[in-house]
Amino acid sequence: MTKLEKLIAKYKENPESISLKEMIKLLEHNGYLAVNAGGSHRIYKKEGVAEHILLAIHNNKLKYGYATRYKKILYPDD
Secondary structure, eight states: OOHHHHHHHHHHHOGGGOOHHHHHHHHHHTTOEEEEOOTTEEEEEOTTOSOOEEEEEETTEEOTTHHHHHHHHHOTTO
8 A cells, every 4th residue: 555545545434534744745645736835724626526625724733623624525335
């Protein structure tokens, strides 16, 4: 099992347990690109997908609730 596969399994099992860096890895793996990377909010978009993903960052940590909310978008079959 690769590091990425382990990260995906960890995220699917408990989305709130991942860090900001791990969430960014998952987004980039799923084809999302950062539209803006400044300030306390980061926006990620994917070509062909109307909905964007907004990450609120506080103290270099992902704000509670965002990881769970986006699990349905990143992995809809689970």
